[in-house]
Amino acid sequence: MTTKLKEVDxxxxxxxxxxxxxxxxxxxxxxxxxxxxxxAPRSDAGFSVPMIRDELRYAVRNELFMDVSRDTLxxxxxxxxxxxxxxxxxxxxxxxxxxxxxxxxxxxxxRLSPHDHALRSRVEGRYGKSFIPQDMQLADWPMSYAxxxxxxxxFEYVAGISGKAGNIAGxxxxxxxxxxxxRAREYPNPPLKPSLASEMFTETTNKLGxxxxxRPAANMSRPYTNPDGIQLGECxxxxxxxxxxxxxxxKASPHITxxxxxxxxxxxxxxxxxWVTRVNLAPDGKxxxxxxxxxxxxxxxxxxxxxxxxxxxxxxxxVHLMLLSGIGKPYDPVxxxxxxGKGYCYQVxxxxxxxxxxxxFNPFMGAGSLGVVIDxxxxxxxxxxxxxxxxxxxxxxxxxxxxxxxxxAVPPGTPRWGTEWxxxxxxxxxxxxxxxxxxxNMASRYNYLDLDPTYRNAFGLPLMRMTYNFTDNDEKLSAxxxxxxxxxxxxxxxxxxxxxxxxxxxxxxxxxxxxxNTGGAIAGHDPGKSALNRYLQSWDVPNVFVMGAxxxxxxxxxxxxxxxxxxxxxxxxxxxxxxLKDPGPLLHT
Amino acid sequence: MVDIARRDVLTMAGAxxxxxxxxxxxxxxxxxxxxxxxxxxxxxxxxxxxxxxVDHLIPADDLTPSGTELGISIYIDRQLAGAWGRGARMYLLxxxxxGTAQQGYQLPLPPADLYRCAIRAVEAHxxxxxxxxxxxxxxxxxxxxxxxxxEGRLPLQEVPAQAFFDMAYANVMEGLFADPIYGxxxxxxxxxxxxxxxxxxxxxxxxxHFRGKPYPVEPLGIADLS
Numbered sequence: 057m058t059t060k061l062k063e064v065d066x067x068x069x070x071x072x073x074x075x076x077x078x079x080x081x082x083x084x085x086x087x088x089x090x091x092x093x094x095x096a097p098r099s100d101a102g103f104s105v106p107m108i109r110d111e112l113r114y115a116v117r118n119e120l121f122m123d124v125s126r127d128t129l130x131x132x133x134x135x136x137x138x139x140x141x142x143x144x145x146x147x148x149x150x151x152x153x154x155x156x157x158x159x160x161x162x163x164x165x166x167r168l169s170p171h172d173h174a175l176r177s178r179v180e181g182r183y184g185k186s187f188i189p190q191d192m193q194l195a196d197w198p199m200s201y202a203x204x205x206x207x208x209x210x211f212e213y214v215a216g217i218s219g220k221a222g223n224i225a226g227x228x229x230x231x232x233x234x235x236x237x238x239r240a241r242e243y244p245n246p247p248l249k250p251s252l253a254s255e256m257f258t259e260t261t262n263k264l265g266x267x268x269x270x271r272p273a274a275n276m277s278r279p280y281t282n283p284d285g286i287q288l289g290e291c292x293x294x295x296x297x298x299x300x301x302x303x304x305x306x307k308a309s310p311h312i313t314x315x316x317x318x319x320x321x322x323x324x325x326x327x328x329x330x331w332v333t334r335v336n337l338a339p340d341g342k343x344x345x346x347x348x349x350x351x352x353x354x355x356x357x358x359x360x361x362x363x364x365x366x367x368x369x370x371x372x373x374x375v376h377l378m379l380l381s382g383i384g385k386p387y388d389p390v391x392x393x394x395x396x397g398k399g400y401c402y403q404v405x406x407x408x409x410x411x412x413x414x415x416x417f418n419p420f421m422g423a424g425s426l427g428v429v430i431d432x433x434x435x436x437x438x439x440x441x442x443x444x445x446x447x448x449x450x451x452x453x454x455x456x457x458x459x460x461x462x463x464x465a466v467p468p469g470t471p472r473w474g475t476e477w478x479x480x481x482x483x484x485x486x487x488x489x490x491x492x493x494x495x496x497n498m499a500s501r502y503n504y505l506d507l508d509p510t511y512r513n514a515f516g517l518p519l520m521r522m523t524y525n526f527t528d529n530d531e532k533l534s535a536x537x538x539x540x541x542x543x544x545x546x547x548x549x550x551x552x553x554x555x556x557x558x559x560x561x562x563x564x565x566x567x568x569x570x571x572x573n574t575g576g577a578i579a580g581h582d583p584g585k586s587a588l589n590r591y592l593q594s595w596d597v598p599n600v601f602v603m604g605a606x607x608x609x610x611x612x613x614x615x616x617x618x619x620x621x622x623x624x625x626x627x628x629x630x631x632x633x634x635x636l637k638d639p640g641p642l643l644h645t
Numbered sequence: 646m647v648d649i650a651r652r653d654v655l656t657m658a659g660a661x662x663x664x665x666x667x668x669x670x671x672x673x674x675x676x677x678x679x680x681x682x683x684x685x686x687x688x689x690x691x692x693x694x695x696x697x698x699v700d701h702l703i704p705a706d707d708l709t710p711s712g713t714e715l716g717i718s719i720y721i722d723r724q725l726a727g728a729w730g731r732g733a734r735m736y737l738l739x740x741x742x743x744g745t746a747q748q749g750y751q752l753p754l755p756p757a758d759l760y761r762c763a764i765r766a767v768e769a770h771x772x773x774x775x776x777x778x779x780x781x782x783x784x785x786x787x788x789x790x791x792x793x794x795x796e797g798r799l800p801l802q803e804v805p806a807q808a809f810f811d812m813a814y815a816n817v818m819e820g821l822f823a824d825p826i827y828g829x830x831x832x833x834x835x836x837x838x839x840x841x842x843x844x845x846x847x848x849x850x851x852x853x854h855f856r857g858k859p860y861p862v863e864p865l866g867i868a869d870l871s
Contacts, residue, residue, distance in 0.1 A: 106870040109844035112823035117729060128736045131748055140744040140751055143736045249849075252857045294846035418860050420841055421848040460822040460841045472795065472814070473702040478838065482708060485839035486859075510740065564747035 058348070058357045064088045067347055067362035069332045069377065072156020073617065074603035074624045075368030076314035077211075080284070081628035082366075083324035085636070090360060091318075092330040092349055094369075095153030098311045103301035111459040115299040118145055120160045122152045122370075127513040129372060133525040133562045135389065135502060141511050141519065147564070148402075148571040149299070150370040154328055155311030157370060157571060158617075162298040162424030162456060163274030163307050165217045166614035167208045167622070169435040170201035170237040175610060178436055179446055188446065189529055191501035193399060195609040198581045198590035201237045204622050207629070209240055211621030212272075215308035216280040216288050218425075219243040219272035233269045235431045245277045248291065248426050252417055253489045257428045257453035260548045266430045271452060272618070273425030274308040282308075284317040295457030297424030307424060329353045333515050335365055335381040335600060344383075344600050350515060363639070364599050364631070368624075371606035372505070375576035376520040379507050384577075384587045384596040389502050389523075395587040395595075397505035399575035400522065401611035402563070404449070404495030404530045406538045409465045409554030410545040412487050419458025419486065427454040433537055434496075434613040445532035447496035449613040451541050454492055458485070465490070467552035489548070493541045494570070495533050495559075496613040503527075505576045526561040534558035572616050574608040579623075589643045591630040592623060598641040601627055682719065685726040686757060690778070694764045695721060697780035701787050702817050709834050717820030720829030721760075724816060730757035752804070756812060763809035766801035767794070825866045836864040844870060 066082050068075045071093035083089045113119050122128075122145070130139035151157030171178050176194045179187060188194050221242045222232025247270035250258070254270075261268040275291040282288065291306040305312050318324045332349045336359065346361035367374040378384055378396045387398035429452035431437055440446060457463055465488045466480040508521035526534075538558040546553055580586025583595035592607050594600040603624045605616045612619075634642055684692055696713045699721070703712030712718065724730055732755030744751045752759060767790065771779045775786055782790070793799040795814070797807030820829030822836070824844075830836065836843055843864035851860065 105846075106844040106865075106867040109846060110824055110826075110867060112819055112827060116819060116823075118734060123734050124736045125732070125734055133745070133747055137745070138742060140742060140748045141736045141738075143750050144734070146749055249852050250856075251852060255856075290849060292846065293848040293852045295848070296846065416855075416857055416859050418852075418855055418858075420846065421852040421855070421860075458841060460836065460839055461819055464839060473791070473817075475704055475706045475708070478703070478706065478708045482838050482840075485841070511738065562745070562747050564749070566747065566749040 058359050060359045061361065063346070063361035063363070064090050065362065066090070066364045066366060067092065067360050068366045068368050069347060070156065070367065070369035070373060071154045071310070071315060071326060072151065072368065072370070073158040073310045073314070073621055075156070076310035076318060077621065077624045078366050078368055078603065078628055079318035079324050079326075080314045081625070081632065083318050083321035085632050087323065089318075089324045090362070091324065091326045092332055092347070092360070093154050093326065093328045094331040094352065095328065097326075097328040098154045098159060098301070100305055100312045100316075102311070103303040105303050108300055108303050109294070109296050111461050115459060115462055118149065120151060120153065120299065120301065121145055121149045127519070129520045129522050130508040130511050131522045131524070131565045133523070135523055139508055139521045139523070142565055146566045147569050148573055149568070150372060150571065150573075154315065154326070155309050158310040159301050160299050161274070161309075161617065164425045164615040165212065165215060165272050165274050165618040166450075167237060167239070168201070168612050168614055168619050169235065171435040172610075172612045173197045173199065173201040173204070182436065183441060189527070192446070192527070192529065193499035193501060194446065195499070195578070195580055195585070197609055198579050198586070199626065204626055205237070205240065207622040207625040208618060210625045211618065213244050214282050214284065214313060215274045215621065216245055216276050216282055217243050217272050217274055218245040218248050218277035220247050220270055222269060231269060233431050234267050235434070235437045243272065245280055248273055248275060248277045248423055249293070250428070251422065251426060251455035252415060253453045253455050254426065254428045256489065256548055257491070257544070260544055261428075261430050264544065264547060266432045268428045268430050271425045271427045271429045273423065275423040275425050276306045276308075282313060284313070286313050286317055288312070291423050293421050293423050293426070295420045295422040295459065297422075298456055330358075331515065332377065333380070333517060335367075335377055335383060337382065337597065341382060342597060344597050364601070367600065367602045368604065371573055371576055371604045372520060374602050374604055374606050375505050378577055378587070378602070379520065380517055383594055383600055386506055387504050389504055392501060395578070395585065397576055398587070399499040399578040399609060400503050400505050400524060400573070401497040401499055401575045401608065402524065403570035403572045403611060404497050404526065404534050404559050405569050406493045406495075406534055406541070406557060406559055408491045408493070408538065408541045408545050408556070410489045410491070410548060410550035411467050411484050411552040411554070412489065413551040415489075416486050417455075417489060419455065419463065419488070422455040422457045424456050426456060427452050433540055443532065443536050445529045445536070446498055447529065447533050447613065449493045449495040449533070449537045451493050451537065451544070452491065454490060460485070464488075465554070468555050489545070489550070491541050491545055493534070493537050494613055494615070495530070495537060497611045498529060499575060499578075499610055500527050524563055526559055526563050531558070531560055534560070572605070572611060574605040574611040574616060577602050577606040578609045579607040580609060589641075591634075591642050592627040593635075593642055599639065601631065603627060684719070684722045686722045686730065687725075690768065691761070691764050692718070693778060693780040694768060697787065698791070698813065699817055699820070701791055702814070703821060709838055712817065712821070714831065715821060715834055716829040716831040717817055720820030720823065720827050721816045723828045724819075725757040725760055731755050750808060752808060754804070759804060759809055759812060762804045763801065763806075766804055767799070769802060770799060826868050833864045833866055
């Protein structure tokens with residue numbers, strides 16, 4: 057039996073960064089808002105020393121991530137293969153519970169470049185239409201960098217980002233990123249303290265003529281009070297950031313910022329353990345009437361009627377709910393029609409390791425976003441003509457921890473066990489510098505999401521199916537930019553240099569690579585080619601808005617959360633100032 | 646002194662009943678209390694295998710005691726006896742197919758059952774090829790078996806060698822480096838091996854004061870602060 061609840065103005069599905077921002081913005085506007093979260097509640101008292109410093113529990117047994125025994129996805133490299141379930145987490149680690157992946161993230165918070173926002177126009181303009189590979193679905197974002205700038209700014213101040221501006225209102229700033237789009241003002245907090253690895257990377261990339269700058273971090277470089285009056289502590293460089301919650305409240309996370317800020321409003325209520333199974337539509341399919349959910353505590357089923365439904369789950373969850381609910385037309389790669397599930401992108405990521413006999417890195421002193429990055433090979437900051445691919449990468453040195461189960465390396469040629477392995481592990485643990493190449497990924501015709509015909513989740517619903525592989529473009533990018541990173545490492549004069557191992561097809565779902573899964577419900581100018589309009593409103597069901605990286609038409613060479621936050625504030629503003637005055641499609645087709 | 650294999654000791658004890666005097670070696674005299682050496686999941690044959698396997702990967706030498714002495718076999722036993730070993734946080738529903746390497750683990754077995762099947766299969770191989778159980782092989786023969794397992798080359802009945810080795814290898818590393826509350830990393834010797842300081846980690850000042858310099862501290866674990 058289903059219990060029908062009292063209608064509210066807004067129901068939000070998912071309580072991470074996007075759900076928390078929406079809850080705050082829309083409850084501030086006086087609307088009655090219910091936030092549903094499928095996982096457990098979390099608060100600022102949720103993590104404490106010493107229990108949080110448990111690498112096995114959090115980083116190996118995956119305590120804070122989605123539980124794939126209940127719901128997972130199936131995967132194959134290409135349509136001709138049979139998709140099989142992701143039976144364990146590996147390649148990516150979506151979060152679960154109040155705060156979502158914003159609890160266990162590292163906090164790297166970038167803006168996309170103006171180039172990224174106008175990708176197709178810029179590529180065609182500089183290299184010509186014929187430069188774009190046949191199956192690459194290259195698109196302009198439906199909002200410009202300049203339009204989004206105030207919202208990037210808003211998110212950076214709410215999240216207390218520590219960094220150094222490179223371009224304030226068109227004036228290039230020493231020590232920042234000279235390639236970035238103009239910003240209205242400096243970051244709210246100064247950069248984190250550099251590690252030895254940071255200093256070495258800075259010195260070498262400067263010598264090579266590149267432009268290093270500190271990675272913008274949601275780890276607080278000093279105590280900070282955000283514009284909502286929320287207080288954050290100073291980062292302790294504990295090295296337990298990614299995969300962990302922060303006991304010092306020094307990593308901006310939704311459960312300690314936007315969600316408690318929203319909860320000050322009596323018209324917002326938060327319901328954890330509420331697993332949404334469907335967005336309910338009116339008989340004509342053009343209007344949502346609310347959502348159905350199951351309490352995972354009692355098994356009871358509820359219907360929550362609402363005038364406005366905002367999907368704020370992880371990107372996979374949003375696309376899954378759209379497919380399960382019949383919102384928009386599922387994408388079909390053969391006919392290249394439909395939009396929901398289209399444009400799934402990932403990250404083309406590689407790592408370079410260098411070993412220095414005489415350097416003590418103390419890798420256990422680190423922070424999620426501590427490090428230095430160059431943007432010289434990102435976006436269109438270099439000439440792509442000679443290299444023959446589209447896209448780029450941020451190339452950085454990271455000092456995010458030295459947790460010994462997962463974060464240790466030995467030089468090439470070391471045996472995998474025995475006394476010799478032990479000697480090398482003891483010798484090099486404190487002497488390894490790690491660099492990363494975070495490559496962009498363009499949408500491609502046969503990389504997409506749909507419903508699996510065979511496998512089901514704990515609610516009896518079809519799992520989502522991922523079809524994904526690296527393309528020729530990805531392989532060219534990775535070969536070139538992994539070489540660039542390898543050359544930087546060589547220029548530092550290491551005792552041993554790790555192998556150069558660019559990404560090649562086939563993509564594997566097994567080794568961890570990145571939790572930057574984008575696309576699947578992309579925003580665009582054309583309802584025939586995108587699921588969402590420029591305000592992240594469904595073209596097909598206009599009282600449904602869909603937040604998150606699923607809206608990205610491509611995945612850039614930056615971490616996505618800065619753009620996710622900015623897009624959410626941008627959409628919230630459109631709902632408040634445009635939609636509420638005249639509910640309906642914000643753009644007419 | 647006659648080297649009596651641990652399995653024989655235990656078998657003898659079982660055969661003649663509780664309360665009988667068991668030969669005690671000097672090493673056994675220094676062994677941890679019985680509860681810490683008692684297995685919850687592995688049977689006697691499996692204990693012989695896992696202790697030999699763990700000690701082959703992590704041998705006693707100048708750097709550390711053997712893997713078994715570090716508690717790694719006990720760590721693995723506890724993991725297999727607990728929720729993880731029984732398949733918590735795994736999607737275990739069918740149908741099943743081998744799939745490609747890129748699709749990852751596709752066996753219907755939770756970790757505990759994979760260990761059980763794989764140990765039986767490795768022992769069957771050792772018996773057929775060498776006429777002895779894994780723990781009684783010469784070190785060079787053992788190395789051959791482990792090497793072949795790690796490359797997925799060992800022909801095993803029922804289970805893929807690679808899936809088992811990958812899991813067991815990861816578990817050995819966990820047992821060496823996870824917090825001692827899980828039964829391995831005894832006396833934090835895994836952490837001491839590399840110089841990891843453990844759970845005290847307020848480094849906001851250290852990151853400046855010790856930049857580029859050694860940071861020698863006695864590591865602390867969760868139990869030290871609880």
